[in-house]
Amino acid sequence: MRREPPQTLGDYSPLLFPAAMLTIFFVVPFGTMIAVSFFQRQQGGFYTPAFVYDNYARFLSAFFGGVLGFSLMLAIAVAICCVVLALPFTYLLTRMARSVQVVWLVALLSVLSLSEVIIGFAWSTLFSRTAGITNILVALGLMSEAKALTPSFAAVLTGMVYQAFPYTVLVLFPALVRLDPTLTEAARTLGASPLKAFFTVVVPALRNTITATLIMVFIFALGSYLLPQLLGRPQHWTLSVLITDQAIYQSNMPFAAAMAVFLVLVTLGLVALTVIAGRKGEAA
């Protein structure tokens, strides 16, 4: 059956349910959130319809500027760590036997699907004094006594890299599978070492993919809301944590909504960049 334009109104009927669901439960909530971001906050967690910029204005303080700066910096650090770790890994993975690939993919998906709560709990256990990694170091004689490694910035970063690493591999996987193996073979035949072939052939050929992946992992990391709370100190809190905090504990919905709208704008800008990077990749 060829694809054809819908002839009668009845031909549209399959679209009815999905369109209604997505409109009512995604578009409308999104609009509600934007509307609330302009509302006036009342005492006691209520808010009244209004059209004020206060919530956005409040955002322009040094404190929230600092939080935003920290969130962006943390997400960039996570994105760079993940891509640096995942690129050679994914490249080697795509060159392995299919059955080995499948085992790794199952493992990566299992870790990726883990709740942030669980990842946070697992790493705080691993970094704890009584059950943590330092006990192993003590047993090996490398440290004199066990100590807690959390809360700290390094703990937050490790937890977030752990969370985003499987995602990075899965984003890189399709591009690396499609990479023409004769490219590296040619480089090898001409006498390049495997390492040199990787850096002079594979990495430049994937320049656009790497850019797009960096941005996608960055957005992914920007969404982390529990790990900074579970593994870090309050100064390690990100925008996502603050939004949750304002909405739930401070009962300031308009301000939380304003921050969320701002986060959407940052994200959308980056998605646009990803699309442009992708287009360039196709053209090349």
Next chain:
Amino acid sequence: MTSVFRKFYFFVVALFLALPLIVVAGVSVNQKQTLAFPPEGFSASWYGEIFLNPEWRNALVASVTLALLSAALAVAIALPLAWFLWRRVAPWANIFQLLGVAPFTLPPVITALGLLTFWATAGFYGQPWTAVVSHAIFFVTLPLVTLSLGFTSIDRSLVEAAATMGADDRKIFRTIVLPLILPYIVSGYAFAFVLSLNEYIVAYMTVGFTMETLPIKIFNALRYGYTPTMASVTILFVTTAAIIFGLVARFGDLPKLLGAMSSDGK
């Protein structure tokens, strides 16, 4: 790259991914209620606790129910949409494809907050079914992407032949399209199920004060200190995810499924 380097690199990555889980598995079998590794004594009672302690059991039941229902609803939204986009030429309908992918692409806290303001405004805040709808919208991306991929792999000449022999759309769907697309429905459902089981922020913002799912229960328990049940639940979850994804890999083409998922996600 030399195979020694490769083996070492893969070993380090495997260790990084497995280490937290190994430690958690270790503490989950501690005899007493202490956070100790290596475990002191051995006891499987913390696994029994998930099913015997009413609080944990209720959270487990809530989580599984939520995941079963929301994944089904997500498939029910994605299937007609993906079918329509495959069957018809209607470029403007792609906007719904975009809407289906958006909640998963944006930081989750945004979808969560949008749904919170929406349910609060509509007056349904805190009702259990709102969590089902919220999760279905949040995870509709997964069946949508697997199904879109599934439809592109259907040979159109099969459908053409059936149409020539007089079968109508409904009959073609039931006898040809549905059997071919079934593996993709199952994997889309499986992805949505596992992720819904683990989801925290959307569930917390929509029904966090009236209902406890397992991730919410773990987080709440963490604030009051440590109990080994968290560790046993963690291991239960990882095992469940690994079994489900293992089954998807066993009966489907996982590399292909992931190859298209990520390129569509861009």
